[in-house]
Amino acid sequence: MNPLRDTRDARLPRVAGPCAVVLFGVTGDLARKKIMPAIYDLANRGLLPPGFGLVGFARREWADEDFAQEVHDSVREHARTPFREEVWRQLSQGIRFVAGDLADPQAFDRLRETVHSLDAERGTLGNHAFYLSIPPGLFPTVVSQIQQAGLAKKPPGAWRRVVIEKPFGHNLASAEELDRVLADVFAPDEIFRIDHYLGKETVQNILAVRFANEMFEPLWNSRYVDNIQITQAEDIGIGGRAGYYDGIGAARDVIQNHLLQLLALTAMDEPLSFDPRQVRQEKEKVLAAVTVPRDIDLHTARGQYATGWQGGVPVFGYLEEPGIPADSTTETFAAIRVDIDNRRWAGVPFYLRTGKRLGRRVTEVAVVFKRAPHLPFASTSVQELSDNALVFRIQPDEGITLRFGSKVPGVSAMEVRDVTMDFQYGDSFVDTSPEAYERLILDVLLGDPPLFPQAREVDLSWRILDPVLDRWSESGRPATYASGGWGPASAYEMIARDGRTWRRP
Amino acid sequence: MIRLEDTSGHDIAAAIAHERHRMGSPTTGMVLSLLILTDETYQADATAAAVASAREHPMRILTLIPRPGGDIGRIDADISVGGDDGPGEVAVMRLRGDRSDHANSVVIPLLLPDTPVVTWWPGTAPVSLAADPIGSHAGRRISDVSTLAEPIEGLRIRRDNYQPGDTDLSWTRLTGWRSTLAAVLDRPVGDVHSVTVTAPVNNPSAVLLAAWLAWALDIPARLVPGSGPGLNAVALSIDDGTIELARPDGRMATLRMPGVPESPIALPRRTIADLIAEDLRRLTPDEIYAEALAAIDRVDIG
Numbered sequence: 001m002n003p004l005r006d007t008r009d010a011r012l013p014r015v016a017g018p019c020a021v022v023l024f025g026v027t028g029d030l031a032r033k034k035i036m037p038a039i040y041d042l043a044n045r046g047l048l049p050p051g052f053g054l055v056g057f058a059r060r061e062w063a064d065e066d067f068a069q070e071v072h073d074s075v076r077e078h079a080r081t082p083f084r085e086e087v088w089r090q091l092s093q094g095i096r097f098v099a100g101d102l103a104d105p106q107a108f109d110r111l112r113e114t115v116h117s118l119d120a121e122r123g124t125l126g127n128h129a130f131y132l133s134i135p136p137g138l139f140p141t142v143v144s145q146i147q148q149a150g151l152a153k154k155p156p157g158a159w160r161r162v163v164i165e166k167p168f169g170h171n172l173a174s175a176e177e178l179d180r181v182l183a184d185v186f187a188p189d190e191i192f193r194i195d196h197y198l199g200k201e202t203v204q205n206i207l208a209v210r211f212a213n214e215m216f217e218p219l220w221n222s223r224y225v226d227n228i229q230i231t232q233a234e235d236i237g238i239g240g241r242a243g244y245y246d247g248i249g250a251a252r253d254v255i256q257n258h259l260l261q262l263l264a265l266t267a268m269d270e271p272l273s274f275d276p277r278q279v280r281q282e283k284e285k286v287l288a289a290v291t292v293p294r295d296i297d298l299h300t301a302r303g304q305y306a307t308g309w310q311g312g313v314p315v316f317g318y319l320e321e322p323g324i325p326a327d328s329t330t331e332t333f334a335a336i337r338v339d340i341d342n343r344r345w346a347g348v349p350f351y352l353r354t355g356k357r358l359g360r361r362v363t364e365v366a367v368v369f370k371r372a373p374h375l376p377f378a379s380t381s382v383q384e385l386s387d388n389a390l391v392f393r394i395q396p397d398e399g400i401t402l403r404f405g406s407k408v409p410g411v412s413a414m415e416v417r418d419v420t421m422d423f424q425y426g427d428s429f430v431d432t433s434p435e436a437y438e439r440l441i442l443d444v445l446l447g448d449p450p451l452f453p454q455a456r457e458v459d460l461s462w463r464i465l466d467p468v469l470d471r472w473s474e475s476g477r478p479a480t481y482a483s484g485g486w487g488p489a490s491a492y493e494m495i496a497r498d499g500r501t502w503r504r505p
Numbered sequence: 506m507i508r509l510e511d512t513s514g515h516d517i518a519a520a521i522a523h524e525r526h527r528m529g530s531p532t533t534g535m536v537l538s539l540l541i542l543t544d545e546t547y548q549a550d551a552t553a554a555a556v557a558s559a560r561e562h563p564m565r566i567l568t569l570i571p572r573p574g575g576d577i578g579r580i581d582a583d584i585s586v587g588g589d590d591g592p593g594e595v596a597v598m599r600l601r602g603d604r605s606d607h608a609n610s611v612v613i614p615l616l617l618p619d620t621p622v623v624t625w626w627p628g629t630a631p632v633s634l635a636a637d638p639i640g641s642h643a644g645r646r647i648s649d650v651s652t653l654a655e656p657i658e659g660l661r662i663r664r665d666n667y668q669p670g671d672t673d674l675s676w677t678r679l680t681g682w683r684s685t686l687a688a689v690l691d692r693p694v695g696d697v698h699s700v701t702v703t704a705p706v707n708n709p710s711a712v713l714l715a716a717w718l719a720w721a722l723d724i725p726a727r728l729v730p731g732s733g734p735g736l737n738a739v740a741l742s743i744d745d746g747t748i749e750l751a752r753p754d755g756r757m758a759t760l761r762m763p764g765v766p767e768s769p770i771a772l773p774r775r776t777i778a779d780l781i782a783e784d785l786r787r788l789t790p791d792e793i794y795a796e797a798l799a800a801i802d803r804v805d806i807g
Contacts, residue, residue: 003721004687009793011680011783015688043771046681049688050760050768086757086771093769123765125692424534 013047016445020053020115020124025133027058036071037078038437043091044081047442051123053094055114059101067097080435094122102141108149126158129444140181147185163192163444166257172462179455192444197258198451199436202394206265221344226370229351230262231505233358242323250334254354260461263350266365267340276450287460289342296471302331303481303488305357310484331478332356333487336468349498357483362505363394377414384417399424511579514611521594524586534563538617540624541568542639547627558782559593565617568597571605578602609638621788628652635668645788649674656709664798669790675709676794677780681772695744697722703731703738711736715804717797727805735774
């Protein structure tokens with residue numbers, strides 16, 4: 001117990017202990033745009049320990065300095081906090097590079113020697129996190145190399161952790177296979193699966209709003225809630241990610257992880273405490289209660305964006321994107337209805353939708369309430385009144401919107417129309433608050449797991465999605481939809497069948 | 506910016522509300538009211554620092570400048586709302602003549618309803634922050650003894666009159682040092698026997714840092730003179746030798762400890778805006794500050 005750490009001392013930040021991060025896939029987009037800048041930002045905020053090392057591994061003929069220059073460039077371009085020479089000096093002292101092929105055992109021997117010498121030179125005390133920012137097909141190779149080189153063996157008192165990014169498999173069977181590969185070498189609490197949505201302040205705020213207040217939770221059930229709509233829309237196409245995206249599609253890319261996690265946080269019961277185990281238990285319970293409709297065709301929709309116009313600019317269709325086969329059946333829009341079979345949510349449909357090249361970039365969770373059972377006004381007075389709604393705006397324009405009916409000012413008859421009440425995080429919320437990756441990487445280094453889904457949550461998500469994906473795979477090509485809109489006609493039809501409509505986000 | 510001459514607290518409140526409506530956004534999401542009580546020397550810098558930290562904490566900033574003397578008793582105010590300066594609302598008020606004794610009555614109609622109030626004295630502060638009429642509105646009261654001619658005496662006054670909710674920027678300035686030292690002691694280093702802090706004489710932050718270590722580690726602490734800027738070094742003596750965190754230039758520190766390679770640590774001095782932003786993050790009593798303050802007599806200030 002460190003006498004300088006007093007639980008009453010709210011000013012002292014949580015600082016990671018001495019450790020080294022070994023980064024595989026240093027030349028990838030994610031490493032350059034997110035991971036390396038986030039590590040710098042953590043250092044700049046004073047959250048990395050004096051003994052910190054960053055080891056890059058790639059098939060490049062680089063010396064330590066070349067890799068350091070690479071990190072430097074990515075930090076200059078993508079870090080959120082200002083560049084400070086002294087912070088860079090501190091960080092760059094611990095940067096090392098190991099050149100080699102992932103399949104080459106000798107390269108991993110060199111890696112072992114590098115991290116060991118880092119332990120001595122920088123005092124990282126034998127604590128190592130392996131960050132696999134590489135395609136999942138390579139995980140088995142890397143994990144077994146790590147084991148064979150003896151890198152997974154830890155001295156007494158030290159820790160080993162492995163960090164992986166989505167996709168966590170492409171269906172239940174492959175996710176379980178991935179679990180087996182990792183479990184051979186790492187214990188469940190040493191495996192950190194990054195779903196960067198869970199690192200977002202606005203996502204964590206869902207739990208704060210629900211469980212820190214008295215005024216929302218009593219309404220949070222089928223008696224008052226009519227339906228819940230969770231939307232993640234992007235206005236861009238697949239960009240340069242053809243190789244990753246084709247064959248994966250919108251449902252695997254977004255619904256399986258981000259949207260089902262948002263659903264879990266929105267629908268779960270109150271955990272006994274914010275202890276990671278308790279939160280996980282409640283999320284698993286609600287995910288286990290999720291069911292998909294019997295007739296999948298009627299209650300789901302998928303589509304591919306077509307050539308067209310978006311915001312006044314001409315854009316390619318999905319099949320015309322470079323690297324996409326002309327007969328691809330990969331969906332770029334996916335919408336599904338799910339239900340939750342428990343007392344709280346029986347009869348409340350949850351609509352999940354995601355897509356590329358939609359009207360605007362937005363992620364939100366909308367809780368749509370039932371209409372008042374009786375309206376003591378003339379029917380003409382409330383024509384303009386729609387359903388009450390509470391909307392968590394996850395990004396951009398982070399905040400909360402509450403929509404309700406209010407009197408139209410004036411001396412004529414009583415007229416009621418919708419008004420919205422907005423809570424907005426401070427203007428520069430986006431600049432000052434830590435990026436999701438900062439939070440998550442710090443949590444990895446601290447060994448703090450509440451924001452990381454474990455194998456069972458991932459498996460439960462695939463169990464929900466697998467029947468939908470199976471049905472889609474035998475149904476031919478998805479319909480096309482116009483770029484810049486809100487998806488294919490089938491999306492409107494599926495929700496109209498339930499007598500409801502999508503919110504325009 | 507709007508200038509109101511010979512005005513009152515009520516008119517200033519109405520002018521702020523009017524300006525909000527004119528901009529089309531009557532709801533604002535303000536989280537607190539910040540009262541800055543100051544003379545002309547500090548008012549511009551303090552207000553600017555508060556405006557900068559309003560980006561993190563949207564707030565109503567009320568700067569009060571008493572201008573006693575003269576025959577004419579009147580209040581003049583400069584008001585700005587939102588815009589390029591950030592999301593905050595700012596009113597800088599000069600209380601002239603007999604009005605200078607009645608800052609409290611000016612402030613009451615200007616406080617945001619049912620949100621926390623923080624008072625900040627960038628220069629001279631009253632003997633008891635909590636008992637002061639302006640301080641009595643606030644759950645958090647911020648002084649800065651480093652601006653005084655006798656800062657160490659200032660610390661003693663703060664100690665003798667401490668009430669929960671008080672804090673001082675000379676304590677806030679230490680967070681980087683304290684965080685680094687705590688990280689150092691996260692490693693197993695054995696018992697710490699004594700501490701020496703090197704800093705320019707009369708540096709209140711150095712006294713508080715030494716006092717904090719004396720209290721937390723229950724060890725003797727002493728100061729030795731340094732050349733600045735700000736704190737220069739902290740040395741902890743342990744069984745194997747000395748752990749030293751030295752910052753000769755006010756920016757870059759070096760950590761030396763037995764058996765571990767020397768490492769550079771960025772430890773830059775921070776702006777007032779950064780300090781205020783940190784202080785506004787938590788409005789609960791600063792209990793560790795109280796512990797350090799109570800221990801200042803344990804420090805041998807040489």
